[in-house]
Amino acid sequence: MSALPKSGLRPTFVTMRTVLLLFTVLVASVAQAQSMAGYADSLRLVYGVPELGYAVVDSTGTLELEMLGVKQAGTHRAAEATDHFRIGSITKTMTGILAKELVENGVLKADVRLFDLIPELMPKSRKVYRGLTLTDLLAFHARLLPWTYTDSAPDPASFTGDADAQRLQLMQWAVRQAPVPKGNGYHFSNLSYVAVGLILERSTGRSFRELVQEWGRAHGIDFRFGAPNVADSQDTWGHTADGTPQAPSADPKLEWLLAAGGISMSLPEHAALARIQLIAVIDKVPWISKPGFAQLQQKEPLYAPGWRWATDADSTVRLYHVGNPGSFLAEVFLHPYSNRAYLLYANEQSDGAKAALDALYLRLVKRNE
Numbered sequence: 001m002s003a004l005p006k007s008g009l010r011p012t013f014v015t016m017r018t019v020l021l022l023f024t025v026l027v028a029s030v031a032q033a034q035s036m037a038g039y040a041d042s043l044r045l046v047y048g049v050p051e052l053g054y055a056v057v058d059s060t061g062t063l064e065l066e067m068l069g070v071k072q073a074g075t076h077r078a079a080e081a082t083d084h085f086r087i088g089s090i091t092k093t094m095t096g097i098l099a100k101e102l103v104e105n106g107v108l109k110a111d112v113r114l115f116d117l118i119p120e121l122m123p124k125s126r127k128v129y130r131g132l133t134l135t136d137l138l139a140f141h142a143r144l145l146p147w148t149y150t151d152s153a154p155d156p157a158s159f160t161g162d163a164d165a166q167r168l169q170l171m172q173w174a175v176r177q178a179p180v181p182k183g184n185g186y187h188f189s190n191l192s193y194v195a196v197g198l199i200l201e202r203s204t205g206r207s208f209r210e211l212v213q214e215w216g217r218a219h220g221i222d223f224r225f226g227a228p229n230v231a232d233s234q235d236t237w238g239h240t241a242d243g244t245p246q247a248p249s250a251d252p253k254l255e256w257l258l259a260a261g262g263i264s265m266s267l268p269e270h271a272a273l274a275r276i277q278l279i280a281v282i283d284k285v286p287w288i289s290k291p292g293f294a295q296l297q298q299k300e301p302l303y304a305p306g307w308r309w310a311t312d313a314d315s316t317v318r319l320y321h322v323g324n325p326g327s328f329l330a331e332v333f334l335h336p337y338s339n340r341a342y343l344l345y346a347n348e349q350s351d352g353a354k355a356a357l358d359a360l361y362l363r364l365v366k367r368n369e
Contacts, residue, residue: 036367037066040360044069047352050239051079054360055271056368057341059279062271063368071347072237072245083236084228084264085345087330088323091263092193093277094223096305098200098211099138108203110135114195117202120168125175134199137192138305143179144189149253149326156252163255164207170256171195190260197259208259221272224264226250227327238327239348246327254325261325267345274332274341281319281336307334329353331361338369 044052053067067079102108114132115121122130132142154173159166174191197208204211209225216223228235230248238246254262265273307319316337323330329346342364346353 036064036363037068039363040066041068043356043359047350047356048243049346049348049350049353049356050243050245051083051236051345051347052353052356052360053079053081053083053085053267053345054364055267055274055343056364057271057275057278057343058339059275059282061275062268065267065271067267067345071235073239073243074245077234081268082266083347084224084266085236085330085347086227086238086261086264086323086325086328087270087332088261088325088328089190090321090323090330090332091259091261093306093321093332094212094215094263094273095193095196095200095208095259096138096307097277098215099134099196100305101215102200102203103134108134108199112199112203114199117199118168118171121172121175123172125172126177126179128179129175132195134196137196137199140186140188140192142189142192142195143182143187144174144191144195145177145180146187146189147174147191149251149257151253163252163258166252167194167256167258168198171198190257193260194257200259208262212263219272219276221269222265223269225258225262226254226264228264236347238325239350240327241348241350243348243350251326261323267343270330270332270343271341274334274343277319278334278336278339278341281334282339324349329357331357333361335365335369340365340368 040052040054043049049069050073051067051069051071053065055065056063065081067081067083069079071077071079071083099108103110111133113130114134114137115125115130128143136142154170156166159169161169171191171194174194180187200211201208206214212223215221224231227238227246227248227250229237229246230250233248240246307321310318310320312318316335319334319336321332327347327349329349331342331344333342335341342361344357344361346357
């Protein structure tokens, strides 16, 4: 019997070896993902968080995503990837995108003045605010109060009309207040992004909700607003620091903060948004390089439209934001140097939830970088 030619043996050997290698890699990847999910769930249990989720993203898509626990404490309604969470102040990253695109498309100028576009703010306003531009507001250069929904003033009973009308009244109240000290020129304030939202609405003749949802449809992302269980009581419930589930309700002060903290979304949808934002940073898409948006910077912290920037000891730069709208907690980090984004969700706003998300973030970074 004649021997088989060598050329007939080698391809079969290489193919089997390749299959075995791929199978080994697949098994290892699944085991690694399960190990991370187990670690995340242990953090959830130790810190008493009802529902916790995380995602790892790169410029090609979502690499890993898990949602663990229950939608509401005291129930057996298991967590699902499609559950919606309030992302709080991370909304500002979307507001920044809208502003950037309107400037690029010639609808707005980066140096447009707030009072020129919305003259209703002028009566009884303080002179220090009258020169504020869109760029000033996006970069937190305005000396507005660091107002949030837990502040006692102004009283919602003093305002009239719907949430949109009250948002304008909030800004009329804000520009009559004494400015904060000059400091280093950086002044975090939700009111700055409330003002940006008004600028976007006035310049387009459309509501902030419409602008966000139109952008979402164009990019295949479903944006929602407010507490998820208001629209659907079977969706995720938020929990306060003592673990109390928040029944469906609308807080008027949170409604005032629409462009500063009103968006809610699912983790897969947010992962898709983070991918777009990561690509923009890596590829230097001009959302921070157009005139008026040039890496808006003071000493520290560094702040670009909707993002905080941090430079680590090794000179690498990270972008990040945290959302804490009362009964949810969300964190997002962009690491352009390693082509990674990390998203972390909890349906409880507490020190324990923050500790769990921070520990999980460090473990994810260690494993992925």
